[in-house]
Amino acid sequence: SSGINAEYGGGCFYELCYGIDANRNFDVQFNTVGVSPDPCNNMFPGKVAFDQRNTAAVRNFLLLNQANLTLYLSYHSYSQYFMTPLGYTHNTTLDDEHHRSVGEAVVRALNVRHNRTYTAGSWSEILYLSSGNSADWVYEKLNITDSYTIELRPGYPDSTETEFELPAEEIRPCAEENVDGLIALIENIKYSRGNKLFQNDS
Numbered sequence: 001s002s003g004i005n006a007e008y009g010g011g012c013f014y015e016l017c018y019g020i021d022a023n024r025n026f027d028v029q030f031n032t033v034g035v036s037p038d039p040c041n042n043m044f045p046g047k048v049a050f051d052q053r054n055t056a057a058v059r060n061f062l063l064l065n066q067a068n069l070t071l072y073l074s075y076h077s078y079s080q081y082f083m084t085p086l087g088y089t090h091n092t093t094l095d096d097e098h099h100r101s102v103g104e105a106v107v108r109a110l111n112v113r114h115n116r117t118y119t120a121g122s123w124s125e126i127l128y129l130s131s132g133n134s135a136d137w138v139y140e141k142l143n144i145t146d147s148y149t150i151e152l153r154p155g156y157p158d159s160t161e162t163e164f165e166l167p168a169e170e171i172r173p174c175a176e177e178n179v180d181g182l183i184a185l186i187e188n189i190k191y192s193r194g195n196k197l198f199q200n201d202s
Contacts, residue, residue, distance in 0.1 A: 020046040026137035029088040034130030072138040080155035087123035088131040109184035
């Protein structure tokens, strides 16, 4: 989805607006870059971090299960991107080499089945600067190295016409290629960790 949450966000001069961008509502450099103070703008992050019930619920669930968390993956649409941290700065992370290696493997898998081109890179590198996204929060606040965002179909130039309304005939192919990408992601993380991903792996 576009990340817009339906809870009340506030009012603007011309109309009463509902909703915020939930993927700008996490407490990591909240409300600093790539946001709008206008509640009627789709980049409005909310008044304070985690002021929405859905983002607070995600936070609480992840904190409760932090000890068992190895991979965090957030799906969105659209643009056909595999994005690594960070979104709020152009500075690279200490895990940049690992992120790039994993990202290259994932997009190769994504591209094979239906010959669709996905691009890998840091959020700020291939999209734009934006603060408060969930993958950055998981990476920085929960210290989870493998924390990523995938932007699903459509890609450019198809997206200039369809945007968030993916044609019905593309839904299944989109799902299939993303299952391939997810399998490649897990396998590459396991390989980088000596084939140990989950605590109960033997």
